């Protein structure tokens with residue numbers, strides 16, 4: 226009987242494993258895989274096993290996988306346990322895990338004379354002196370650019386904030402609560418104000434939640450990464466795994482606004498504990514506290530259905546604020562019409578009539594109606610209609626377009642939003 230036991234790595238093992246790695250190195254040569262990479266891989270749930278004697282972890286082996294190929298990233302054995310066959314025993318169990326995962330070829334890169342060499346030889350690994358290892362270090366900036374590219378993120382154009390017309394109350398609130406504390410963390414600290422790390426924007430469709438989120442990133446000049454919940458499972462392994470992978474990647478970004486649209490898809494009320502949705506919701510609940518430790522990161526979740534979010538999300542400690550983004554009031558509609566018609570062109574128009582006719586319109590509806598009217602004027606121009614004295618659409622064109630635009634908001638939507646406002650808003 227061997228005096229040790231081998232099992233999968235558990236969450237609480239990490240500190241002990243890192244200690245063994247640091248204490249038990251045999252050479253001064255830089256390993257091919259840095260400790261930070263190994264820890265990063267472990268966070269992303271890579272196959273890993275540990276050997277324990279009693280409660281103590283005395284050895285560990287960690288791999289990473291890509292399709293049929295795996296790499297042993299580290300093999301570590303506490304000094305007093307060298308030369309007992311523990312290395313081979315760890316490799317044997319790790320190989321079982323890899324084989325179950327469909328791996329057919331396992332490699333390892335070791336500096337000459339490093340711990341583990343004997344174990345690989347004893348476990349049937351072929352030494353390949355014919356291969357050379359090439360390495361190139363990308364600067365942190367270019368590594369970050371590559372990662373951002375993978376995530377489809379970028380710093381939005383400047384000026385988006387100023388492009389948001391009307392919505393004065395929302396704008397003021399979002400500026401005071403989010404933008405300013407994140408823009409001036411040193412000042413915030415003087416007043417012991419902790420800048421927000423995660424917020425929910427809620428409101429009916431088309432009211433500008435996505436627009437606000439992008440504009441916040443634009444103001445902060447941070448990259449904006451948008452996540453569509455139904456894409457999380459694209460790499461296989463289910464949405465919970467996708468979510469974990471995403472958060473592990475985001476950890477490497479210096480700064481980021483991480484935006485989840487349709488957050489109710491991943492944070493819905495947990496009903497059936499066996500369901501996929503339940504697993505995803507649980508995963509997100511686990512990931513948010515870790516995400517909150519980063520100082521230059523902001524998570525923004527947008528939803529139309531704040532009612533259906535799991536209550537655990539809405540408790541303080543996860544999200545700092547739940548900010549309503551409602552339908553525009555008449556003043557906001559006036560500003561949005563002006564924005565889409567063009568401030569220099571509204572002078573001859575009956576703006577009051579447009580504002581009144583577009584009750585229950587969202588900014589998106591107004592944008593659409595303005596485009597429709599522009600199309601009408603454009604076609605009239607091409608047709609050489611003699612009434613085309615000025616190129617711009619006239620008030621009737623706009624009113625006609627309004628009549629043809631189906632509003633995104635029903636009365637029920639507005640009632641439901643008013644209810645949410647009282648029940649859920651936390652600002």
Ligand SMILES: Nc1ncnc2c1ncn2[C@@H]1O[C@H](COP(=O)(O)OP(=O)(O)OP(=O)(O)O)[C@@H](O)[C@H]1O
Nearest residue numbers: 389390392429430431432433434435436561588589
């Ligand atoms: N305040 C505003 N001023 C000008 N345009 C706006 C404003 N708010 C939104 N828009 C425009 O309306 C459209 C819809 O906005 P957006 O996509 O941000 O809404 P949303 O709340 O995210 O909608 P959904 O719930 O459907 O995701 C966009 O084209 C955006 O440019």
Ligand SMILES: [Mg+2]
Nearest residue numbers: 434435486527
């Ligand atoms: Mg949106």
